[in-house]
Amino acid sequence: MTHIKARGLLLDIEGTTSSIDFIYGKMFPFVREGLETFLATNWDVTEVREACDQIRRDRVADLGEAAGVMSDRLDDIFAEVTRLMDGDAKTTGLKQLQGLIWRRGFESGELKAHLFDDVSPALRQWHEQGLRIRIYSSGSVGAQKLFFGHTVSGNLLPFLEGHYDTKTGPKREAGSYAAIVKDWGLGAEEILFLSDIPAELDAAREAGMQTGLSMRPGNAEIDVAAEHPRITTFSELSIALPAG
DSSP, rough: OOOEEEEEEEOOOTTTBBBBBIIIIHHHHHHHHHHHHHHHTTTOOOHHHHHHHHHHHHHHHHHHHHHOOOOOOHHHHHHHHHHHHHHHHOHHHHHHHHHHHHHHHHHTSSBBBBBTTTHHHHHHEEEEHHHEEEEEEOOHHHHHHHHHHSSSSSOOGOOEEEETTTOOTTTOOOOHHHHHHHHTOOOGGGEEESSSHHHHHHHHHHOOOOOEEOOOOTTOOOOOOSSSSSSSSGEEEEOOOOOO
C-alpha cells in the first residue's frame, strides 16, 4: 500500500485508467475506418472546419512555411490526418478531429470506453472522500468527456471536476503542469499526478507535484531506474487529505 497526502488527483488516460490496447486497437482504427466518410458528410460543419484549419496550422508549425503550407481540400486533409496518425502525433487539430469522430461512435453506442476494473470504484471513493479529480490527456477535452461519459462502468463524469489537453501545453514540459497548478488553485505539492510515461512524471515533479508511475498490463517496459513510486492498481493507493 502506498500512502499519500493530497487534495487533487491528476490522471492520465492511456495506460493509466484505460488500456493502451483499447486506445490503439479500437479507438484509433475507428477513426481511420470512418475518416473519409466523416469528412465528406461533415465538410461544412463549423467545428469540423475549425479542426481542419487547426490541422493546417499545426503542419506549418511543425514543418515550417516552406514545406508545411497545404490546401484545405478534403483529400489533402485526409492525407495529412493519415500521416499524423501513422506517426502517432499528439497535435491539437488532429485530436480535435478525432474527438469529433469518436463522438459519433460513443453517442451511437459503437464505442464504449474500456476502464481497468479498479478505476470506477476508486474514482467513486476518492470523490466521496472530498478529493478533487481532474484529467490531463493528449486527447481533446471534448474526447475526454465523451470517454468518461460512456464507459463500461457508466457515466463517470460526476466524479471529475476538470480536464486538460494539449491546449494547456505539451505533457512532457514542466510549464504545462505549472499552468495546471495555477488554474487549479491548489499547491503543487497537494496534487498527485499518475501516468505511465516517466518523462511526463519528470515534468510534473519539476513543477512540484507528487507523482506515481502507472504499471498496467500492456504498458511499455520501464527502465528500473525510473524514479517514481510504482502503482499497478488504484487500490494500492491510500490517499488522505492533508491537515488544515
